[in-house]
Amino acid sequence: MSHAPLPFPDRRSLPPIDQVGLEERAARFCTRSLKKETKMEALRLAVTMLDVTTLEGADTVEKVRQMCAKALRPDPRDPSIGPAAAVCVYPRMVKAAAEAVAGRIHVASVATQFPSGQMRLKERVAEIRYAVKEGADEIDMVISRGQFLQGDARGIYKEIVACKEACGEAHLKVILETGELATYDNVRWASEIAMCAGADFIKTSTGKVSPAATLPVTLVMLQAIEEFHERTGRMVGMKPAGGISNAKLALQYLVMVREVLGASWLTPDWFRFGASSLTNDLLRQIRKQETGRYQMAGDFSKD
Amino acid sequence: MSNHSFLSGGFAPAPESADHIDIKQSYDHFIGGKWVKASARRTTINPATEAVIAEVGEAGKREINAAVKAARKAYDGVWGQMSGAERGKYLYRIARLIQERARELAVIESMDGGKPIRESRDIDIPLVAAHFFYHAGWADKLEYAFPGRTPSSIGVVGQVIPWNFPLLMAAWKIAPALACGNTVVLKPAETTPLTALKLAELLEDAGLPPGVVNVVTGGGETGKLLVEHPDVDKVAFTGSTEVGKAIRRSVAGTGKRFTLELGGKAANIVFEDAALNQAVEGIVNGIFFNQGHVCCAGSRLFVQESIADSLVRKLQKRMETLVVGDPLDKNTDIGAINSKEQLTRIKELVKCGDEEGACRWETGAKLPRKGFWFKPTLFTDCAQSHRIVQEEIFGPVLAIQTFRTPKEAIEKANNTPYGLSGGVWSDKGSKVFKVGSALRAGVVWANTFNKFDPTSPFGGYQESGIGREGGVHGLGAYVNLS
Incomplete structure (x- = not known):
């Protein structure tokens, strides 16, 4: 369910972030050891949280269709796996994706001059409207990092409010592009602005900038979500994206969500992975758990 | 849903394997480079299961005398004469052997003391090695540690350590003592003697000259005998404030040096x-x-x-x-x-x-x-x-x-x-x-807590003790300055 925006937040109300302590805490999640049934459950859960993504200049309608087939049924031999939560494409490919998935899973579209965000708000809002009209029910927007870093936080707030309005019924995921925000305190502040402006999800990265998602930066955002929920009663979703390419890392993210936000966030409604190559590693690990044998990359189709 | 459901917050068991570890059914005292048969024995249990892990010796007067005598002999004959550079080589070798056997030591530490393997594996044992490495570096540089003064070794050190960080406390005590040219009689805590005994085996493998480190096990009475032994030149104790006070009373007027690291309420x-x-x-x-x-x-x-x-x-x-x-x-x-x-x-x-x-x-x-x-x-x-x-x-x-x-x-x-x-x-x-x-x-x-490093001095005020361990300050407790 979408919400009306809250007033522009007060930065002084946010706790500062200690980089050393934060990174230590994030590293602790990596020492959790998932075995047997716990591992299997988490692997299967991770598949259902995937935003299966293709964002290339070379994308074709055929490629998008193939990806949609993969997202709907990731492992043709085992219908109990998946489907993924959504497919995520450029606006021009939304129509093809929407036809292919036919309402069975979500269609997300990046918009607002992804990935740079370097365009006037007018054109960026128009892009959202176009994507929604083509059939997207989720919009992944990027904020204007330059404006944010120049100190115009209120401008970012207004920009997100405008995008949210343009989304209509579609869910809005706000990409902070944390790799360009320089400090964890900035990530915390940008998260707060996005949530108050009405973001349904906050998302780390476009995947086009390095570093993309990391455990510490995701931890900052999860704690922001937790504190926002505590204060307003509103749940906001989280989507780390970029750089999560293997199952082991994905499970570490899930452990972190479980320990910071609790099991109520462990559904595709509130947590997503933005990834393209993660799907097959999850499938390999699931089959390894089932058969006891390691699988080759070539055992699963790419698209 | 089972207890191990991911969504309900559980974890399926993920036990560290204990197959590779080697614990004997019964241990004696390590005195003068030999395993000397214990005259009395006690058991040590796993506090997580209450199962007996091994029997260890309960040292009495005779054994303490023998251990102090062996330490004195090693001090007079070998260790007190050896150059710092040579002592450093032994310490480096010990540090490397600890790293090689880190997993086994971590598992035994967790079995005997109850601490989680995550801590014994990631904190205790790496710090143990770090303490030996750090002090190995000091062994041939002591004259630079105390500008304008000339350090010399003290002699035989009696060391009594607690059960909360068994091997780490052994390292805190043994490494600076050896670096400074002293010899040691160590008494580990009665509930956690095993890693100190494994360390004794490791010291044998390192070829440390006989008697430089002696390990005797037992309870409070054994510790008292060691602390009060007239041929001990310095006492180092970590443990309760109550026992610390008793030790301070017993060393008063004897001329023995002492350091005490006691309780706290931070x-x-x-x-x-x-x-x-x-x-x-x-x-x-x-x-x-x-x-x-x-x-x-x-x-x-x-x-x-x-x-x-x-x-x-x-x-x-x-x-x-x-x-x-x-x-x-x-x-x-x-x-x-x-x-x-x-x-x-x-x-x-x-x-x-x-x-x-x-x-x-x-x-x-x-x-x-x-x-x-x-x-x-x-x-x-x-x-x-x-x-x-x-x-x-x-x-x-x-x-x-x-x-x-x-x-x-x-x-x-x-x-x-x-x-x-x-x-x-x-x-x-x-x-x-x-x-x-x-x-x-x-x-x-x-903006942090419970961080430890061998380069940083550790110790307390008032009822938390006297003296420092670690860093240059810690070295000062194991040398006489002239």
Whole structure:
């Protein structure tokens, strides 16, 4: 369910972030050891949280269709796996994706001059409207990092409010592009602005900038979500994206969500992975758990 | 859903394998490079299961005499004469062997003492090796450690160590002693003797000359015999304040050098401008590290009143994610209480907290049926006069008080007979330095807690002891200066 925006937040109300302590805490999640049934459950859960993504200049309608087939049924031999939560494409490919998935899973579209965000708000809002009209029910927007870093936080707030309005019924995921925000305190502040402006999800990265998602930066955002929920009663979703390419890392993210936000966030409604190559590693690990044998990359189709 | 369901918060068992470790059924004393048959014996148990792991010796007068004699002989004949560079080689070799056998030592430490494998593997044993490496480096550079003075070795050192960090405390004691040219008689704690005995085996493999390090096991009486032995030149003790006081009385007038590292009741002060989520981690690490069996544990939490409610709520939420159980499971955060006696003491003090009117809260952790366990616990509404605020509990129990001004926080923090450690949490550097300097404690952590490093001196004021261990200051305790 979408919400009306809250007033522009007060930065002084946010706790500062200690980089050393934060990174230590994030590293602790990596020492959790998932075995047997716990591992299997988490692997299967991770598949259902995937935003299966293709964002290339070379994308074709055929490629998008193939990806949609993969997202709907990731492992043709085992219908109990998946489907993924959504497919995520450029606006021009939304129509093809929407036809292919036919309402069975979500269609997300990046918009607002992804990935740079370097365009006037007018054109960026128009892009959202176009994507929604083509059939997207989720919009992944990027904020204007330059404006944010120049100190115009209120401008970012207004920009997100405008995008949210343009989304209509579609869910809005706000990409902070944390790799360009320089400090964890900035990530915390940008998260707060996005949530108050009405973001349904906050998302780390476009995947086009390095570093993309990391455990510490995701931890900052999860704690922001937790504190926002505590204060307003509103749940906001989280989507780390970029750089999560293997199952082991994905499970570490899930452990972190479980320990910071609790099991109520462990559904595709509130947590997503933005990834393209993660799907097959999850499938390999699931089959390894089932058969006891390691699988080759070539055992699963790419698209 | 099963207990191991990911969505319900469980973990399937992930035990560290104990197949590769080698523990004998029975151990003797390591004296003069030989295993000398013990005349009396006691058992050591696994506190997580109460199963007997091995029998160890209970040293009496005869064995202590033999050990001190062997140490004296090694001091006069070999170690006291050896060049620093040669001593350093032995220490480097020991450090490397510890690294090679790290996994085995970690597993045994967790079996014998109850601490989670995550800590013994990631903290204790790496620090053990680090202490030997660090002091190996000093061995041939001692003359530079004390500008204008000439250091010389002391002689035979009697060392009595506690059960909370068995091998780490052995390293803290042995490494500087050997680096400075002294020989050692070490008595590990009665409930956790095994890793010290494994260390003795390792020293044999390292080819350390016979008698340079001797390991005798036993209880309090054995320790007393060692400390009071007339041919011991220096006593180093880590343990309870009560025993520390008795040792200080017994060495008075004997001319023996001594260092004592005793109890504590550290204040952890969180200001409203602190990085709160990281402070919560620091509080957890401060009091629940090693089941709270830590002399420098942050057992008194002072929170500025404006953030008290939200901080306690965050803390409770975090505590609910702590996994209590099998110390050998890789997901365990809180292992077993070290002994039945310690569990009894924790329970007694917690009961006292209830009776005195403090408000108790504990996590919903399910405790195993066998073994010694205690749930992570905190008290709010504590008064300075409560026993749970004044006395060292040495368990996973936190006493929380609030304060309004920095002055009040400092006053309350210093209002204790102890003075081992303290913590300050604020994002404002000037405040951290001001408050940190005002805390009367040997170690003060800023925006972190329970961090240890061989280069950093550790020790306390008042009833927390005398002398420092680690760093250049620690070397000073093992040399005579002229």
